[in-house]
Amino acid sequence: DGIYIGTECLVALFATVGNILVIWVVKLNSAFQNMTLYFIVSLALADIAVGVLVMPLAIVVSLGVRVHFYACLFMCCLMVVFTNASILSLLAIAIDRYLRVKLPTRYKVITTERRVWWALGLCWTVSLLAGLVPMFGWNKTQPGNADFLSCQFTTVMRMDYMVYFGFFTWTLVPLLVMCVLYVEIFYIIRTKLSQGTTSVRGTGGFYGQEFRTAKSLALVLFLFAISWLPLCIINCISYF
Incomplete structure (x- = not known):
């Protein structure tokens, strides 16, 4: 327990400090003041919430602290809410990048501040509603057990919710959509850069910059996937 708690605290510290620095850099650097950075800040806020709230809650749940059934369920739901927010923020970033390289001349018209x-x-809103679904009945409550209990994730959360709804619907599908979008983004950029015509040379700097940005964001997506997919796969194996 000591090693687990220490690791969780360290991860929470790095996640919080790192993402606060991201927001600070965005605020100070005028070159970053565009619509994409709204989504990046949203992702950073979701990750800060993971560090400040989810990691401590994970420690409480791992210790099996005795609390009311619905208090335990709410803590577990919050973990799902902020994970969903991270995934949907990544998806929003991917869609934004796709529009920027696919429709560069119409991008500013489409992505107005109000629409962002x-x-x-x-x-x-979707992250909150999807994460709180177990509070409305999709949980392990039984007549007579909605009382105080030793709080464990698997004691209150149903695995069919975590597998079918949490993984297949809110993790796997967005990840696949993002992979398709980034493949298309790299294809468009490569095509534009390889044309070599006079009209394209004028935008060579634009697509070169977009290529570097896309690589960085694709790396963030990859790191997110390898961080969460093992847990999701373990849930699937234990359920099936």
Whole structure:
């Protein structure tokens, strides 16, 4: 338990400090003031919430602290909420990058500040609703057991929710969509850069910059996938 708690605290510290620095750099650097950075800040806020709230809650749950059934369930649901917010923020970033390279001349018309705020609101609202589904009945409550208990994730959360809803619907599908989008982004950029015509040379700097940005964001997506997929796969194996 000591090693686990120490590791969780270390991860929480790095996640919080690292993402606060991301937001600070975005705020100070005028070159970063564009619509994409709204989504990056949203992702950073979701990751800060993971560090500040989810990691401590994970420690509480791992210790099996005795609490009311619905208090335990709510803590477990919060973990899912902020994970969903991270995934949907990554998806929003991928869609934004795709529009930027696919429709560069119409990008600013399409991605207005108002639409970006609506998209962010939708991401967080959907994350909240999807994460709180177990609070409305999809949980392990039984007549007589909705009382105080030793809080464990598997004691209150149903595996069919975590596998079919949490993994297949809210993790795997967005990840596959993002992979398709980034493949298309790299294909478009490569095509534009390889044309070598006079009209394209004028935008060579634009597509070169987009290529570097896409590589960085694809790396973030890859790291997110390798961080969460093992746990999701373990849940699937234990369920099936």
